[in-house]
Amino acid sequence: MYQEERLVSILEFLKENNRISVDQIGALFDVSRDTARRDLVRLEEENAIVRTRGGAILPSVHDEIKTYSNRLKTVSEEKKVIGKMAASLIYSSDRVILDASTTVQSCAEQIENIDCTVITNSINQAEVLSFKPEVNIQLLGGALQKEHRFLYGSSVVEKLSEYHVDKAFIGVVGISEKGLTIAHEEDGVVKRKMIQQANQVIVLADHTKLGNTDFFRFANLTDIDLLITDKTPPIAFRELLTKSNVELLTADQETGGED
Template sequence: MYQEERLVAILEFLKRNNRISVEQICSLFDVSRDTARRDLVRLEEEKSIVRTRGGAILPSVHNEVKNYSHRLKTVSEEKRIIGKKAASLIYPGDRVILDASTTVQSCAEQIENTDCTVITNSINLAEVLSSKQDVNIQLLGGKLQKEHRFLYGSSVVEKLSEYHVDKAFIGVVGISERGLTIAHEEDGTVKRKMIRQAKQVIVLADHTKLGITDFFRFADLKDIDLLITDKTPPKAFIDLLRKNNVELLTAEQENEGED
Protein backbone atom coordinates (compact mmCIF):
# COMPACT_ATOMS: atom_id res chain seq x y z
CA MET A 1 0.00 0.00 0.00
CA TYR A 2 1.30 3.44 -0.94
CA GLN A 3 1.64 6.13 1.74
CA GLU A 4 -1.19 8.25 0.29
CA GLU A 5 -3.54 5.27 0.56
CA ARG A 6 -2.46 4.65 4.16
CA LEU A 7 -3.01 8.28 5.10
CA VAL A 8 -6.59 8.16 3.80
CA ALA A 9 -7.18 4.89 5.66
CA ILE A 10 -5.72 6.31 8.89
CA LEU A 11 -8.07 9.30 8.71
CA GLU A 12 -11.04 7.03 8.08
CA PHE A 13 -10.07 4.97 11.15
CA LEU A 14 -9.83 8.17 13.21
CA LYS A 15 -13.27 9.34 12.10
CA ARG A 16 -14.75 6.07 13.36
CA ASN A 17 -12.69 5.66 16.53
CA ASN A 18 -11.49 9.18 17.48
CA ARG A 19 -7.90 8.04 18.15
CA ILE A 20 -5.23 5.70 16.77
CA SER A 21 -1.94 4.40 18.17
CA VAL A 22 1.35 3.69 16.43
CA GLU A 23 0.84 0.02 17.27
CA GLN A 24 -2.54 0.00 15.58
CA ILE A 25 -1.07 1.53 12.42
CA CYS A 26 1.65 -1.14 12.38
CA SER A 27 -0.92 -3.89 12.81
CA LEU A 28 -3.52 -2.57 10.39
CA PHE A 29 -1.12 -1.83 7.54
CA ASP A 30 1.76 -4.22 8.26
CA VAL A 31 4.36 -1.45 8.48
CA SER A 32 7.23 -0.65 10.83
CA ARG A 33 6.98 1.80 13.73
CA ASP A 34 9.23 4.23 11.83
CA THR A 35 6.86 4.15 8.84
CA ALA A 36 3.86 4.66 11.14
CA ARG A 37 5.54 7.67 12.75
CA ARG A 38 6.36 9.16 9.34
CA ASP A 39 2.70 8.81 8.37
CA LEU A 40 1.65 10.67 11.49
CA VAL A 41 4.24 13.41 10.90
CA ARG A 42 2.88 13.87 7.37
CA LEU A 43 -0.71 14.09 8.58
CA GLU A 44 0.28 16.53 11.31
CA GLU A 45 2.03 18.77 8.76
CA GLU A 46 -1.21 18.78 6.75
CA LYS A 47 -3.07 19.76 9.97
CA SER A 48 -5.26 16.67 9.62
CA ILE A 49 -4.41 15.26 13.06
CA VAL A 50 -3.02 16.17 16.46
CA ARG A 51 -0.16 13.89 17.51
CA THR A 52 -0.32 12.46 21.01
CA ARG A 53 2.02 10.31 23.08
CA GLY A 54 2.10 7.08 21.09
CA GLY A 55 -0.46 7.99 18.45
CA ALA A 56 -2.87 10.66 17.21
CA ILE A 57 -6.37 12.13 17.56
CA LEU A 58 -8.49 14.27 15.28
CA PRO A 59 -8.28 18.04 15.84
CA SER A 60 -11.24 19.78 17.46
CA VAL A 61 -13.66 21.25 14.97
CA HIS A 62 -15.30 24.59 15.71
CA ASN A 63 -17.99 25.89 13.43
CA GLU A 64 -17.14 29.44 12.46
CA VAL A 65 -19.89 31.91 13.26
CA LYS A 66 -20.20 34.03 10.13
CA ASN A 67 -20.77 37.77 10.29
CA TYR A 68 -24.29 39.17 10.61
CA SER A 69 -24.82 39.90 6.93
CA HIS A 70 -23.77 36.37 5.96
CA ARG A 71 -26.02 34.82 8.62
CA LEU A 72 -29.03 36.79 7.35
CA LYS A 73 -28.74 34.83 4.09
CA THR A 74 -28.34 31.44 5.78
CA VAL A 75 -31.42 29.19 6.04
CA SER A 76 -33.45 32.34 5.34
CA GLU A 77 -36.67 30.43 4.65
CA GLU A 78 -36.48 28.61 7.98
CA LYS A 79 -35.90 31.93 9.74
CA ARG A 80 -38.84 33.51 7.92
CA ILE A 81 -41.18 30.69 9.01
CA ILE A 82 -40.03 30.88 12.64
CA GLY A 83 -40.11 34.68 12.61
CA LYS A 84 -43.68 34.75 11.31
CA LYS A 85 -44.85 32.46 14.09
CA ALA A 86 -42.98 34.49 16.72
CA ALA A 87 -44.36 37.81 15.42
CA SER A 88 -47.91 36.45 15.78
CA LEU A 89 -47.30 36.24 19.56
CA ILE A 90 -46.74 40.01 19.90
CA TYR A 91 -50.00 41.78 20.74
CA PRO A 92 -51.05 45.44 20.98
CA GLY A 93 -49.76 46.93 24.21
CA ASP A 94 -47.03 44.31 24.65
CA ARG A 95 -43.64 45.32 25.95
CA VAL A 96 -41.03 42.96 24.54
CA ILE A 97 -37.28 42.44 24.30
CA LEU A 98 -35.81 41.34 20.98
CA ASP A 99 -32.16 40.31 20.95
CA ALA A 100 -29.60 40.77 18.17
CA SER A 101 -29.93 37.40 16.42
CA THR A 102 -30.82 37.10 12.74
CA THR A 103 -33.78 34.79 13.46
CA VAL A 104 -35.20 37.37 15.85
CA GLN A 105 -34.68 40.01 13.17
CA SER A 106 -36.95 37.93 10.94
CA CYS A 107 -39.56 38.18 13.69
CA ALA A 108 -39.14 41.98 13.78
CA GLU A 109 -39.60 42.21 10.01
CA GLN A 110 -42.98 40.49 10.32
CA ILE A 111 -44.37 42.34 13.33
CA GLU A 112 -47.58 44.13 12.43
CA ASN A 113 -47.56 47.93 12.68
CA THR A 114 -49.19 47.86 16.10
CA ASP A 115 -48.86 49.83 19.31
CA CYS A 116 -46.18 47.88 21.19
CA THR A 117 -42.81 48.66 22.74
CA VAL A 118 -39.63 46.88 21.65
CA ILE A 119 -36.38 46.99 23.58
CA THR A 120 -33.33 45.80 21.65
CA ASN A 121 -29.54 45.93 21.46
CA SER A 122 -29.52 45.36 17.69
CA ILE A 123 -28.88 48.31 15.40
CA ASN A 124 -30.17 46.33 12.42
CA LEU A 125 -33.38 45.43 14.18
CA ALA A 126 -33.96 49.03 15.28
CA GLU A 127 -33.63 50.10 11.65
CA VAL A 128 -36.13 47.44 10.53
CA LEU A 129 -38.67 48.56 13.13
CA SER A 130 -38.22 52.27 12.40
CA SER A 131 -40.46 51.86 9.33
CA LYS A 132 -43.36 50.73 11.56
CA GLN A 133 -44.89 53.97 12.80
CA ASP A 134 -46.81 52.59 15.77
CA VAL A 135 -43.97 50.50 17.20
CA ASN A 136 -42.05 52.23 20.00
CA ILE A 137 -38.32 51.43 20.00
CA GLN A 138 -35.92 51.55 22.94
CA LEU A 139 -32.39 51.02 21.61
CA LEU A 140 -29.95 50.01 24.34
CA GLY A 141 -26.74 52.03 24.20
CA GLY A 142 -23.34 50.46 24.66
CA LYS A 143 -20.21 49.35 22.86
CA LEU A 144 -20.81 48.26 19.26
CA GLN A 145 -19.70 44.82 18.10
CA LYS A 146 -19.22 45.81 14.46
CA GLU A 147 -19.08 42.39 12.82
CA HIS A 148 -22.22 41.02 14.48
CA ARG A 149 -24.09 44.33 14.80
CA PHE A 150 -25.01 44.29 18.49
CA LEU A 151 -24.48 46.66 21.42
CA TYR A 152 -23.03 45.23 24.62
CA GLY A 153 -21.25 46.08 27.84
CA SER A 154 -22.08 47.10 31.40
CA SER A 155 -24.22 50.04 30.28
CA VAL A 156 -26.49 47.70 28.30
CA VAL A 157 -26.85 45.25 31.20
CA GLU A 158 -27.51 48.06 33.71
CA LYS A 159 -30.15 49.67 31.50
CA LEU A 160 -31.91 46.32 31.06
CA SER A 161 -32.32 46.17 34.86
CA GLU A 162 -34.76 49.06 34.60
CA TYR A 163 -37.16 47.23 32.28
CA HIS A 164 -39.73 44.55 33.08
CA VAL A 165 -41.34 43.15 29.96
CA ASP A 166 -44.00 40.68 28.90
CA LYS A 167 -41.83 38.61 26.55
CA ALA A 168 -38.21 38.20 25.50
CA PHE A 169 -37.39 36.69 22.11
CA ILE A 170 -33.94 35.11 22.14
CA GLY A 171 -31.81 33.52 19.41
CA VAL A 172 -29.12 30.90 19.99
CA VAL A 173 -26.24 29.18 18.25
CA GLY A 174 -27.06 25.97 20.10
CA ILE A 175 -29.69 24.50 22.41
CA SER A 176 -29.05 21.15 24.07
CA GLU A 177 -29.07 19.31 27.40
CA ARG A 178 -26.24 21.68 28.36
CA GLY A 179 -28.47 24.71 27.95
CA LEU A 180 -28.55 27.71 25.63
CA THR A 181 -25.21 28.61 24.09
CA ILE A 182 -23.71 31.33 21.92
CA ALA A 183 -20.34 32.02 20.33
CA HIS A 184 -19.52 35.32 22.09
CA GLU A 185 -19.52 35.81 25.85
CA GLU A 186 -20.39 39.52 25.61
CA ASP A 187 -23.51 38.66 23.58
CA GLY A 188 -24.44 35.89 26.00
CA THR A 189 -24.12 38.17 29.02
CA VAL A 190 -26.69 40.56 27.52
CA LYS A 191 -29.04 37.69 26.59
CA ARG A 192 -28.81 36.34 30.15
CA LYS A 193 -30.00 39.69 31.53
CA MET A 194 -32.77 39.93 28.91
CA ILE A 195 -34.12 36.57 30.09
CA ARG A 196 -34.23 37.72 33.71
CA GLN A 197 -36.31 40.80 32.84
CA ALA A 198 -39.13 38.94 31.04
CA LYS A 199 -42.29 37.21 32.24
CA GLN A 200 -42.11 34.81 29.29
CA VAL A 201 -38.92 33.71 27.52
CA ILE A 202 -39.28 32.54 23.93
CA VAL A 203 -36.32 30.99 22.09
CA LEU A 204 -36.21 31.01 18.29
CA ALA A 205 -34.01 28.28 16.77
CA ASP A 206 -34.13 26.46 13.45
CA HIS A 207 -33.61 22.69 13.40
CA THR A 208 -29.84 22.99 12.76
CA LYS A 209 -29.39 24.52 16.26
CA LEU A 210 -31.11 21.69 18.16
CA GLY A 211 -28.77 19.38 20.06
CA ILE A 212 -25.83 21.74 19.45
CA THR A 213 -23.59 23.11 22.21
CA ASP A 214 -21.44 26.16 21.43
CA PHE A 215 -18.83 28.11 23.41
CA PHE A 216 -20.65 30.18 26.06
CA ARG A 217 -23.68 29.01 28.06
CA PHE A 218 -25.92 31.90 29.02
CA ALA A 219 -29.01 30.03 30.26
CA ASP A 220 -30.35 26.63 31.25
CA LEU A 221 -33.28 24.95 29.54
CA LYS A 222 -35.38 25.49 32.68
CA ASP A 223 -34.94 29.26 32.20
CA ILE A 224 -37.09 29.33 29.04
CA ASP A 225 -40.82 28.89 28.53
CA LEU A 226 -41.27 28.28 24.81
CA LEU A 227 -39.14 27.08 21.90
CA ILE A 228 -40.20 27.93 18.34
CA THR A 229 -38.51 25.88 15.63
CA ASP A 230 -39.20 24.99 12.00
CA LYS A 231 -39.33 21.18 12.12
CA THR A 232 -40.52 18.61 14.63
CA PRO A 233 -37.45 17.61 16.70
CA PRO A 234 -36.44 14.00 17.42
CA LYS A 235 -38.30 12.30 20.29
CA ALA A 236 -35.26 12.45 22.57
CA PHE A 237 -35.12 16.23 22.21
CA ILE A 238 -38.88 16.59 22.79
CA ASP A 239 -38.49 14.51 25.96
CA LEU A 240 -35.66 16.82 27.06
CA LEU A 241 -37.92 19.85 26.62
CA ARG A 242 -40.73 18.22 28.59
CA LYS A 243 -38.34 17.33 31.39
CA ASN A 244 -37.46 21.04 31.68
CA ASN A 245 -41.08 22.27 31.28
CA VAL A 246 -40.38 23.95 27.95
CA GLU A 247 -43.31 24.21 25.54
CA LEU A 248 -42.65 23.45 21.88
CA LEU A 249 -44.15 25.31 18.93
CA THR A 250 -43.29 23.93 15.50
CA ALA A 251 -43.82 26.36 12.63
CA GLU A 252 -43.29 23.96 9.72
CA GLN A 253 -46.99 23.87 8.93
CA GLU A 254 -46.73 27.53 7.92
CA ASN A 255 -45.11 26.32 4.68
CA GLU A 256 -48.15 24.35 3.65
CA GLY A 257 -50.18 25.88 0.86
CA GLU A 258 -47.60 28.57 0.08
CA ASP A 259 -46.12 29.06 -3.36
Protein backbone atom coordinates (compact mmCIF):
# COMPACT_ATOMS: atom_id res chain seq x y z
CA MET A 1 0.00 0.00 0.00
CA TYR A 2 1.36 3.43 -0.96
CA GLN A 3 1.73 6.12 1.72
CA GLU A 4 -1.07 8.23 0.22
CA GLU A 5 -3.47 5.30 0.53
CA ARG A 6 -2.43 4.70 4.14
CA LEU A 7 -2.94 8.36 5.00
CA VAL A 8 -6.50 8.26 3.71
CA SER A 9 -7.18 5.08 5.67
CA ILE A 10 -5.64 6.54 8.84
CA LEU A 11 -7.93 9.55 8.62
CA GLU A 12 -10.95 7.32 8.05
CA PHE A 13 -9.97 5.30 11.13
CA LEU A 14 -9.66 8.50 13.17
CA LYS A 15 -13.09 9.71 12.09
CA GLU A 16 -14.62 6.50 13.40
CA ASN A 17 -12.47 5.96 16.51
CA ASN A 18 -11.26 9.47 17.50
CA ARG A 19 -7.64 8.37 18.06
CA ILE A 20 -4.99 6.02 16.67
CA SER A 21 -1.65 4.76 17.99
CA VAL A 22 1.61 4.01 16.22
CA ASP A 23 1.15 0.34 17.13
CA GLN A 24 -2.35 0.32 15.61
CA ILE A 25 -1.02 1.78 12.36
CA GLY A 26 1.65 -0.92 12.27
CA ALA A 27 -0.88 -3.69 12.85
CA LEU A 28 -3.48 -2.33 10.43
CA PHE A 29 -1.12 -1.75 7.51
CA ASP A 30 1.72 -4.17 8.31
CA VAL A 31 4.36 -1.44 8.47
CA SER A 32 7.18 -0.66 10.88
CA ARG A 33 6.90 1.83 13.74
CA ASP A 34 9.24 4.17 11.86
CA THR A 35 6.95 4.10 8.82
CA ALA A 36 3.92 4.70 11.04
CA ARG A 37 5.63 7.70 12.63
CA ARG A 38 6.50 9.11 9.20
CA ASP A 39 2.84 8.81 8.21
CA LEU A 40 1.84 10.80 11.29
CA VAL A 41 4.50 13.44 10.63
CA ARG A 42 3.14 13.84 7.10
CA LEU A 43 -0.44 14.19 8.32
CA GLU A 44 0.65 16.67 10.98
CA GLU A 45 2.44 18.78 8.35
CA GLU A 46 -0.84 18.87 6.41
CA ASN A 47 -2.69 19.99 9.59
CA ALA A 48 -4.90 16.91 9.32
CA ILE A 49 -4.09 15.53 12.80
CA VAL A 50 -2.70 16.46 16.18
CA ARG A 51 0.11 14.18 17.29
CA THR A 52 -0.07 12.80 20.82
CA ARG A 53 2.23 10.64 22.91
CA GLY A 54 2.38 7.43 20.89
CA GLY A 55 -0.24 8.33 18.29
CA ALA A 56 -2.60 10.99 17.02
CA ILE A 57 -6.07 12.49 17.31
CA LEU A 58 -8.15 14.66 15.00
CA PRO A 59 -7.89 18.43 15.56
CA SER A 60 -10.73 20.03 17.48
CA VAL A 61 -13.37 21.77 15.40
CA HIS A 62 -15.45 24.45 17.13
CA ASP A 63 -18.56 25.56 15.29
CA GLU A 64 -19.15 29.30 15.38
CA ILE A 65 -22.15 30.12 17.52
CA LYS A 66 -24.38 32.33 15.41
CA THR A 67 -26.27 35.24 16.92
CA TYR A 68 -29.73 34.47 18.29
CA SER A 69 -31.41 36.29 15.39
CA ASN A 70 -29.43 34.30 12.83
CA ARG A 71 -30.20 31.04 14.61
CA LEU A 72 -33.91 31.88 14.53
CA LYS A 73 -33.73 32.18 10.73
CA THR A 74 -32.62 28.56 10.56
CA VAL A 75 -34.92 27.04 13.19
CA SER A 76 -35.39 23.50 11.92
CA GLU A 77 -38.46 21.34 11.73
CA GLU A 78 -36.76 19.19 14.38
CA LYS A 79 -36.76 22.10 16.83
CA LYS A 80 -40.40 22.83 16.07
CA VAL A 81 -41.35 19.22 16.78
CA ILE A 82 -39.35 19.24 20.01
CA GLY A 83 -40.94 22.55 21.01
CA LYS A 84 -44.43 21.18 20.40
CA MET A 85 -43.75 18.13 22.55
CA ALA A 86 -42.35 20.33 25.32
CA ALA A 87 -45.29 22.75 25.21
CA SER A 88 -47.69 19.82 25.64
CA LEU A 89 -46.15 19.25 29.09
CA ILE A 90 -47.17 22.69 30.37
CA TYR A 91 -50.56 22.67 32.10
CA SER A 92 -52.89 25.23 33.60
CA SER A 93 -51.57 26.61 36.91
CA ASP A 94 -48.03 25.40 36.16
CA ARG A 95 -45.11 27.59 37.14
CA VAL A 96 -42.26 27.07 34.71
CA ILE A 97 -38.87 28.46 33.71
CA LEU A 98 -37.91 28.92 30.06
CA ASP A 99 -34.29 29.65 29.26
CA ALA A 100 -32.96 31.69 26.36
CA SER A 101 -32.49 29.19 23.53
CA THR A 102 -34.09 28.92 20.10
CA THR A 103 -35.38 25.40 20.77
CA VAL A 104 -37.04 26.61 23.97
CA GLN A 105 -38.49 29.52 21.98
CA SER A 106 -40.17 26.91 19.78
CA CYS A 107 -41.77 25.65 22.98
CA ALA A 108 -42.86 29.18 23.98
CA GLU A 109 -44.46 29.75 20.59
CA GLN A 110 -46.59 26.61 20.99
CA ILE A 111 -47.70 26.99 24.61
CA GLU A 112 -51.48 27.10 24.83
CA ASN A 113 -53.08 30.34 26.01
CA ILE A 114 -53.63 29.01 29.53
CA ASP A 115 -53.33 30.38 33.04
CA CYS A 116 -49.71 29.53 33.81
CA THR A 117 -46.68 31.48 35.00
CA VAL A 118 -43.46 31.64 32.97
CA ILE A 119 -40.17 32.93 34.37
CA THR A 120 -37.51 33.68 31.79
CA ASN A 121 -34.31 35.61 31.15
CA SER A 122 -35.04 35.76 27.42
CA ILE A 123 -36.47 38.94 25.93
CA ASN A 124 -37.58 36.89 22.93
CA GLN A 125 -39.48 34.37 25.07
CA ALA A 126 -41.18 37.25 26.91
CA GLU A 127 -42.19 38.90 23.64
CA VAL A 128 -43.61 35.68 22.18
CA LEU A 129 -45.63 35.02 25.32
CA SER A 130 -46.88 38.60 25.56
CA PHE A 131 -49.39 37.73 22.82
CA LYS A 132 -50.96 35.04 25.03
CA PRO A 133 -53.14 37.01 27.49
CA GLU A 134 -53.65 34.17 29.98
CA VAL A 135 -49.92 33.52 30.42
CA ASN A 136 -48.26 35.40 33.29
CA ILE A 137 -44.68 36.48 32.54
CA GLN A 138 -41.87 37.19 34.98
CA LEU A 139 -38.93 38.64 33.03
CA LEU A 140 -35.69 38.46 35.01
CA GLY A 141 -33.74 41.72 35.00
CA GLY A 142 -30.00 41.97 34.51
CA ALA A 143 -27.31 42.81 31.98
CA LEU A 144 -28.37 42.21 28.36
CA GLN A 145 -26.26 39.99 26.13
CA LYS A 146 -27.24 41.73 22.90
CA GLU A 147 -26.15 39.15 20.33
CA HIS A 148 -27.82 36.21 22.04
CA ARG A 149 -30.78 38.08 23.55
CA PHE A 150 -30.53 36.92 27.17
CA LEU A 151 -30.27 38.67 30.52
CA TYR A 152 -27.55 37.57 32.90
CA GLY A 153 -25.54 38.53 35.96
CA SER A 154 -25.79 38.35 39.76
CA SER A 155 -29.19 40.09 39.83
CA VAL A 156 -30.67 37.37 37.59
CA VAL A 157 -29.21 34.56 39.70
CA GLU A 158 -30.32 36.19 42.97
CA LYS A 159 -33.87 36.72 41.71
CA LEU A 160 -34.07 33.13 40.50
CA SER A 161 -33.24 31.91 44.01
CA GLU A 162 -36.54 33.41 45.20
CA TYR A 163 -38.63 31.23 42.85
CA HIS A 164 -39.55 27.57 43.06
CA VAL A 165 -41.18 26.12 39.94
CA ASP A 166 -42.73 22.93 38.65
CA LYS A 167 -40.60 22.61 35.52
CA ALA A 168 -37.56 24.17 33.85
CA PHE A 169 -37.05 23.89 30.09
CA ILE A 170 -33.38 24.13 29.17
CA GLY A 171 -31.57 24.26 25.83
CA VAL A 172 -27.98 23.13 25.28
CA VAL A 173 -25.19 23.29 22.74
CA GLY A 174 -23.99 19.85 23.77
CA ILE A 175 -25.12 16.94 25.93
CA SER A 176 -22.74 14.05 26.53
CA GLU A 177 -21.13 11.91 29.22
CA LYS A 178 -19.37 15.12 30.30
CA GLY A 179 -22.73 16.75 31.08
CA LEU A 180 -24.70 19.70 29.70
CA THR A 181 -22.57 22.33 28.00
CA ILE A 182 -22.99 25.77 26.46
CA ALA A 183 -20.79 28.25 24.63
CA HIS A 184 -21.07 31.18 27.06
CA GLU A 185 -20.26 30.90 30.76
CA GLU A 186 -22.59 33.75 31.77
CA ASP A 187 -25.49 31.90 30.11
CA GLY A 188 -24.49 28.64 31.77
CA VAL A 189 -24.40 30.15 35.25
CA VAL A 190 -28.02 31.26 34.85
CA LYS A 191 -29.09 27.87 33.47
CA ARG A 192 -27.44 26.16 36.43
CA LYS A 193 -29.54 28.23 38.85
CA MET A 194 -32.71 27.58 36.82
CA ILE A 195 -32.11 23.84 37.20
CA GLN A 196 -31.70 24.16 40.96
CA GLN A 197 -35.07 25.92 41.32
CA ALA A 198 -37.21 23.34 39.47
CA ASN A 199 -38.96 20.14 40.55
CA GLN A 200 -38.52 18.71 37.06
CA VAL A 201 -35.72 19.61 34.64
CA ILE A 202 -36.48 19.08 30.95
CA VAL A 203 -33.73 19.46 28.34
CA LEU A 204 -34.63 20.20 24.73
CA ALA A 205 -31.96 19.15 22.23
CA ASP A 206 -32.12 18.05 18.60
CA HIS A 207 -30.06 15.03 17.55
CA THR A 208 -27.08 17.14 16.42
CA LYS A 209 -26.44 18.15 20.06
CA LEU A 210 -26.28 14.58 21.40
CA GLY A 211 -22.78 13.36 22.19
CA ASN A 212 -21.31 16.86 21.79
CA THR A 213 -19.36 18.79 24.40
CA ASP A 214 -18.97 22.56 24.25
CA PHE A 215 -17.01 25.12 26.29
CA PHE A 216 -18.80 25.51 29.64
CA ARG A 217 -20.40 22.69 31.64
CA PHE A 218 -23.33 23.95 33.69
CA ALA A 219 -24.90 20.66 34.80
CA ASN A 220 -24.38 16.92 35.00
CA LEU A 221 -26.64 14.38 33.32
CA THR A 222 -27.86 13.36 36.76
CA ASP A 223 -29.23 16.89 37.25
CA ILE A 224 -31.94 16.43 34.60
CA ASP A 225 -35.11 14.38 34.55
CA LEU A 226 -36.22 14.30 30.91
CA LEU A 227 -34.57 14.76 27.51
CA ILE A 228 -36.78 15.63 24.53
CA THR A 229 -35.16 15.12 21.14
CA ASP A 230 -36.21 14.45 17.55
CA LYS A 231 -34.58 11.09 16.77
CA THR A 232 -33.96 8.00 18.86
CA PRO A 233 -30.30 8.21 19.94
CA PRO A 234 -27.79 5.37 19.45
CA ILE A 235 -27.97 2.60 22.03
CA ALA A 236 -24.78 3.75 23.79
CA PHE A 237 -26.29 7.18 24.40
CA ARG A 238 -29.57 5.65 25.58
CA GLU A 239 -27.64 3.49 28.04
CA LEU A 240 -25.88 6.62 29.29
CA LEU A 241 -29.24 8.27 29.93
CA THR A 242 -30.56 5.18 31.70
CA LYS A 243 -27.48 5.07 33.93
CA SER A 244 -28.12 8.72 34.86
CA ASN A 245 -31.86 8.11 35.46
CA VAL A 246 -32.86 10.42 32.60
CA GLU A 247 -36.16 9.71 30.87
CA LEU A 248 -36.15 9.99 27.06
CA LEU A 249 -38.92 11.30 24.80
CA THR A 250 -38.33 11.34 21.05
CA ALA A 251 -40.39 12.50 18.10
CA ASP A 252 -39.73 9.38 16.03
CA GLN A 253 -41.06 7.23 18.87
CA GLU A 254 -44.21 9.33 18.89
CA THR A 255 -44.61 8.92 15.12
CA GLY A 256 -43.64 5.26 14.97
CA GLY A 257 -40.15 5.78 13.56
CA GLU A 258 -37.26 3.34 13.94
CA ASP A 259 -33.63 3.60 15.07
